[in-house]
Amino acid sequence: QKEVEQNSGPLSVPEGAIASLNCTYSDRGSQSFFWYRQYSGKSPELIMFIYSNGDKEDGRFTAQLNKASQYVSLLIRDSQPSDSATYLCAVKAGTALIFGKGTTLSVSS
Amino acid sequence: DVKVTQSSRYLVKRTGEKVFLECVQDMDHENMFWYRQDPGLGLRLIYFSYDVKMKEKGDIPEGYSVSREKKERFSLILESASTNQTSMYLCASRQGTTEAFFGQGTRLTVV
Numbered sequence: 175q176k177e178v179e180q181n182s183g184p185l186s187v188p189e190g191a192i193a194s195l196n197c198t199y200s201d202r203g204s205q206s207f208f209w210y211r212q213y214s215g216k217s218p219e220l221i222m223f224i225y226s227n228g229d230k231e232d233g234r235f236t237a238q239l240n241k242a243s244q245y246v247s248l249l250i251r252d253s254q255p256s257d258s259a260t261y262l263c264a265v266k267a268g269t270a271l272i273f274g275k276g277t278t279l280s281v282s283s
Numbered sequence: 284d285v286k287v288t289q290s291s292r293y294l295v296k297r298t299g300e301k302v303f304l305e306c307v308q309d310m311d312h313e314n315m316f317w318y319r320q321d322p323g324l325g326l327r328l329i330y331f332s333y334d335v336k337m338k339e340k341g342d343i344p345e346g347y348s349v350s351r352e353k354k355e356r357f358s359l360i361l362e363s364a365s366t367n368q369t370s371m372y373l374c375a376s377r378q379g380t381t382e383a384f385f386g387q388g389t390r391l392t393v394v
Binding site: 208276 | 323333339383387
């Protein structure tokens, strides 16, 4: 069974710090990777996607992919209290997206 | 904006009832999905559909069935609701390699 693993957290960082969220996946053939943010009681919303090895930056967010190590990460720079949420890593497996259990991030002001 | 709409935000049903959860998307996406989300277990795929009348089992299909008679609508059916099916149900749609767009979720309680 294809798996996506994340540390459940909580990950606690002070406001203005860098938050680092990590994800590993089992299917070596996976090609597409997504990071979703989910606030309590709300649906997941896409933050970033990445397909190629290396870094992809979008504002305060940077996604990093290392296919050889089967590892994808999300860095949040200048973390804000509004970034406090659960972050879900998702990997495309055929037609479906397989999700990790999520990492809860808490940013204290 | 892509819109995925689930018919109910909250539902309370009795054990043994047949329950229908409806999902409609307005972007002509081929692929639609039903997930359930439980604390500590994350999002788990129940069923998905890649075309009208086509369906595939996900990781936890037991106790559920689905129907896709029209491209825009994907229904999840609980044949005989049980208390262990109390959960948040999320519908999603996507096209090709793009991200999945989620509905607002249905919080189902089976009593």
